[in-house]
Amino acid sequence: MDRENISSVEKALIVGGGIGGMAAAIALAERGVRVEIVDLDPDWRVYGAGITITGPTLRAYRRLGLLEAVKAQGAITTKTRLFRYDGTHLHDLDEPVIEEGLPATGGIMRPVLHRIMQGKVRELAIPVRLGLTVETLQNDDTGVAVVFSDGSSGHYNLVVGSDSVASHVRDLAFPHMAPAVPTGQGCWRISIAKPPGLEYGEFYLGHANPCGITACAPDSVYMWMLTAHEERERFMDEEELFTELKRLLADFGGNAGWIRDTMTRQDWINYRPLAAVLQPAPWYQGRIVLLGDAVHATTPHLASGAGMAVESGIVLAEELARADDVEAGLLAYQQRRLPRCKDVIDSSVAVGRLQLAHGDPREHAHILEGALSRLNQPF
Secondary structure (H helix, E strand, C coil): CCCCCCCCCCEEEEECCCHHHHHHHHHHHCCCCEEEEEECCCCCCCCCCEEEEEHHHHHHHHHCCCHHHHHHHCEEECCEEEEECCCCEEEEECCCCCCCCCCCEEEEEHHHHHHHHHHHHHHCCCCEEECCCEEEEEECCCCEEEEECCCCEEEECEEEECCCCCCHHHHHHCCCCCCCEEEEEEEEEEEEECCCCCCCEEEEECCCCCEEEEEEECCEEEEEEEEECCCCCCCCCHHHHHHHHHHHCCCCCHHHHHHHHHCCCCCEEEEEEEEEEECCCCCEECCEEECHHHCEECCHHHCCHHHHHHHHHHHHHHHHHHCCCHHHHHHHHHHHHHHHHHHHHHHHHHHHHHHHCCCCHHHHHHHHHHHHHHHCCCC
């Protein structure tokens, strides 16, 4: 694919080497920008279970040239089935193929997805410095003067803050923004062997604690469950996580019930409270700009957090290539991304509120289908 180079940015710094940061780095490097990545983790690891990759997310990975790797190392399917929590089938979500040759939906283990993206970063010879972040950022006429946490310094025409929902770049350069807001829900995840006969993604609704299952490889899945969050004095240990999740699944049938009856203490289990926020404009100050969870953190209800971050990295590069100067490109990026990210966050939070209120699962399905249909539109 022919890509117009970016003339206004010679050198860019990406702060945060997660999904959004790597997407931005790849998209910028392929348009002629000399890119560097810094990441606070000295081993550049990622933790977690699988993630669902919807059609729009797969489309974004196709734009980065990574679709075939995602297909080969993940699991692809054609639809998601909705069940009552006891296993009674309710409805199948309409998940059409949105581009020729593009799978409808699927899943992949998060560490596998990171390795795929890290491979592309290395292929493009993008330098990655680990175990550090930025200490100070100072805009000037041609870019940003940066002092790093190890005492080194540099100067860049653009700095991209993609350093998570707890963004340090945001804290340094965007005083009009605030931390993400807790939604009142928490998310449980377990990685486990694939239930016999599971062919599609599955949602289980109509219970105080909805859950879902996504295949991530030919022989493995992850299951998530959403519960009302309860503050605890300390983190639960592995034994407590196992016992509590098994208890929470007591009422469930179908493959969710199979997971309850089959899970062991060797299966990876995690719990975290949920928070979301769409940060107010401007998303850029001088030549410092935010993307991903740093500026549009969402909950997992639409399975679109990763997809939104990848899209934002692509759009940032596209708009900088189209614009005559950096500021015009950053404004166009903000204008293009803000309404779409707002829709994802508003819809996700609305579903969460409905779940906390024990609302009608048909309304849940209606919100999901409407939001997913809008996400299928070009970004």
